[in-house]
Amino acid sequence: MIRILHLADLHLGWRPAFMPRDRAEERRRRRDDLLERAVDLALDRQHGIDLVVIAGDLFETHRPEEPLVASVMAQLRRLEQAGFPVVTVPGNHDEITYPNSVYQNHREDWPGLLVTNPNPAHVATLTVQGTALHLYSLAYTGGVTQTQPPVNRFPKVDEPGAHLAVFHGTLGDWGGDRSLPLDPAALAQAGYDYVALGHIHKPGEVRMGRGLAVYPGAVEGKGFDDPGTGQFTIACVEAGGVRLERVPAGAQPVVVRDLDVSGMADAAQVTAAVAELADPAVIARVRLTGSAPELLNAEAIQAHCAHRFFYLEVVDETDSLSPQRLDRWAGERTILGEFIRRMRRRLAEEQDPGERAVLEQALRRGVQAMLGGER
Template sequence: MRILHLADLHLGWRPAFMAREQAEERRRRRDGLLARAVDLALDPGRRIGLVVIAGDLFETHCPEEPLVAAAVAQLRRLEQAGIPVVTVPGNHDEITYPNSVYQRRRDGWPGLLVTNPHPAHVATIEAQGETVHLYSLAYTGGVTQTRPAIRQFPRLDQPGLHVAIFHGTLGEGLGDRSLPLDPDALGRAGYDYIALGHIHKPSEVRLGRGLAVYPGTVEGKGFDDPGTRQFTIASVEPGGVTLERVPDPAAQKVAVHDLDVSPLPGAARVEAAVAALADPEAIVRVRLTGTAPELLDAEAIEAACAHRFFHLEVVDETDALSPALLDRWAAERTILGEFIRRMRRRMEEEQDEDERAVLEEALRRGVQAMRRR
């Protein structure tokens, strides 16, 4: 039984850290993710028998109607091809609200839409010659149990594969809307596969006889959430699960590069090193680290190199300025020179390493502020 396990697509999300036109282009590209997932599921060579969406298909509970219509059209393609699809609401596209997309569209939603607020057996289907029993819930504010973590999970005493789908957190979680799930109780339930969503980083953990899997988000939402750029397919049989990660070449690369500027002789060489990382399709943050050869203007370097990337951020995280440069400025009969001399004396007198690090940072920032003014 081969399952395409999707979660946390967050269709409709726009990056707030980009300019308006660029952010809209990023949203447009990212919203093609569901169509690419359906194309994968319909590829005969992949032999997909079931598609599950474990929450947060949309970024909000009330997405724009054209986006909803496009998503429904993609899910209809699965339905028309005879591939069952199960959609579980998440915490971003929560079913709680009267104007939730799942409240408005519940009667005509393709495949199985989970709406029950408590863990339950939601369907038994036949797929790829297997009987598959499905269990799930849709978190509903004020109704679904969240404290303590859910510990009651049903399971039919019938032959077949038993697959649970939840958008939640293993353990006590970080709040009601994280839907805490007791991992020991999930293990005792005896599911063969537990398809999870909510955590954007991929992971897997054995719970009892089954495997619980977070596939991770394919297209991330920022530098702290870069995305996996791959789809997850689970091959499930009694007593065993095999995972396959399929790259999504259309997913945009989100990357953070640390550039040690210590060996570079000047700002021009630093700019050239940033330019050498060029990728017109990538969303990139470059962190300048080490000892700066001279006073660096991160904004100027970013502006000079931005055309080489889809989006570029340059962040100055250098830990100090060149000692030779500081020596030259300290010799000046200026306010800047006096500032450097005083700070250096304080650093020499300070015994605490943490406090010296604070003084070093204060010296660097103070010099940058005065030189830029």
């Protein structure tokens, strides 16, 4: 059995633009120690790791800050010095295409095996647990790597041992060139034992003949729509197939919580209920739902409770602006009434779901502003 620590989409160096600067920098710092946590896990003999694979987007950008690069290379050298093979594949964020890419600058001194070939190839054969492990991969290179049609030629040496492919791409013809479309049928036909994938941030598994293709997902997410798995993925490749293990990664929680305000007496009680959800380590979005006791000021509630969370966002999705209430205001010969009538006409004419969502939010915010619900 060969045990592979499968990493992908760490996006080291990323900063959350939606947070205040001090919180954003703290969040970046916490995320950037993710690789150190992974290396600590690999070096802990109780997990029995034999090989570490990074399937793309180790960095958020192809030109990360030099102190971060130095830190990352130091962590990878810890693996190398302990005798652990480590394979790094460039992604689309940290793309190798550019002459000033981190992987171009450190092509010669990058710890372990750095994949640089632009098309699928047999890149190495390692001996792991007394077994020959044949590696196949590519580094997407703009203007060189085949993307249309999707990559459909996958080599495989006719030699005994385990066969591991590593790609940062998408299964199927979607996502554009830099998402590296891979032909699923051709990939299955290649007959690899394990296909370590990156690019898709949600975890997923696809049976590939007798093998398995796996997206481990992003361990530390980027926001409420991309919260991260909070777990490291270990693939156990053996004669009978592949078994996956998930190990907690000590990730910072990113959560969305719904709070039904129906039956609450007033805005003060709603604010107190939000405060009860507090956790100083959590990045939280609290969605207020149900029948609101009055027109709520989400920004005021957020400001009052923010210090209780690492970061807090409060979203008002209550029916405080019910159709009946809007109907009553729309019937008035006032600026508020005229605003509601015009926004409703625009909503009736708009067909695009995304634009409708923007207009609905604009209607809500406009009414709240005119009623004095916001600054």
